[in-house]
Amino acid sequence: MRLTKVSMLAAGLASALAVQMAALTALAETAKSRITVTGEGRVDARPDMAVITLGVATQGDTAAAALAENSRRLAAVLAQLKAAGVAERDLQTSGLSLGPRMDYSREGQPPKVVGYEASNMVTVRVRDLTALGGILDKAVGDGANTFHGLSFGLTDATAALDAARVSAVKEAARKAAMMAGAAGVALGPVIEMTESGGAPDPMPMYRKGAVAMAAEAVPVEGGEVSYAVNVTVTWELATP
Template sequence: MSLFRAVVLAAPFLLPLTSEAFAESLPTITVVGEGSIEGAPDMAVLSLGVTTEGATAAEAMSANTASLKIVLERMKSAGIAERDVQTSNLSLNPNWTGYDSGATPKIAGYTASNQVMIRIRDLLRLGEVLDAAITDGANTLNGLSFGLSNPRPAMDLARAEAVADAHARATLLVEAAGAKVGKIVSISENGGYSQPAPMFRTAGDAMPEAVPVQGGEVATLANVTVVYEIVQ
């Protein structure tokens, strides 16, 4: 038998299968479900640093290093572990003058800045850590946020809530159209995260003797996309 004849003979058997597959396919609906679990935070992340000036780059950086060492030593005394301290930004820049007068710009000293992120696992000592940092030389406070040290349990609950929300939405829409929700065709997670409760304070704000802070609650969010069959 020639190859051409074999292909022709096989074609009638292929077409009915393809047509049958299309006939059995059901319409679908795609919905997005959202879940949110709120709870008290058990840790805080503090962003602070030291900014210093000097006549030379070496002087500015030396003064910065000395001040930051004092701050970090105080953090250690307050119970902050080394693994919970991370440098987030280190910079050294010249201070230019002469732009306003139209003269040739010149360097009039240098500014050094070293910023660190500090994770505080004992929230009862948060006020103490803040006081110590500012008292011992930290002159830049960029922000304070609260979070969960282990977000997985809250995230799993938020995921389950998101799936339930997707099913409820699909059911409402499909039944309103006079049909029923069928089986799940596909499900995907669009990403989840914990939404911290931030507290921001600028470097120029006055710091009272005891810094009052409130952790409030953090929200753990989940988002899923689910595709359901629609049964007529």
């Protein structure tokens, strides 16, 4: 009986010791020196797609009249866009509003409804950049009177982003090796790696009044789009 109790006590002590050793090992691993560095990778590419946002704003004495006129003019704009080669999948309504126009000029009197305004915005993807200027001209000529901007991008940015990731990791490794060498230590294995970014850098948006656009051919240059990725890497440090 006494031998059994001794055996159980020994087993308990061994188990507790194993847990303690595991905790100490984990603490030692955590306490190892580390270095964390962020590298940026950037890739410039010629865009193959443009996104324009334009629309129609109309006014009327009643909400129904404003909306009916808006629908008529927007239908003409959409018809011209399709005739110019824009596919239906590249046309999307991105904003629709209808509300009263108020007169706040009467002092001491509550505001008065003087009419209604309807607004409808459409986002258009243009995959043939050579046709972009003509598409803008046609859209404005057929009733689009609001222009909310133009941006460029890639239909498939996978290759550009992958190249930026590789560049970012190499840059982080270069910086880490330089810093470790200056400190008289060596880089060990990678412990952690995280990524941020990936969206194209903001491009200057082409903005111009609708009347001016209708009066002349719209010159548009795509230039280049930049995709940037930041990669943060943590290495373990070791004495060389």
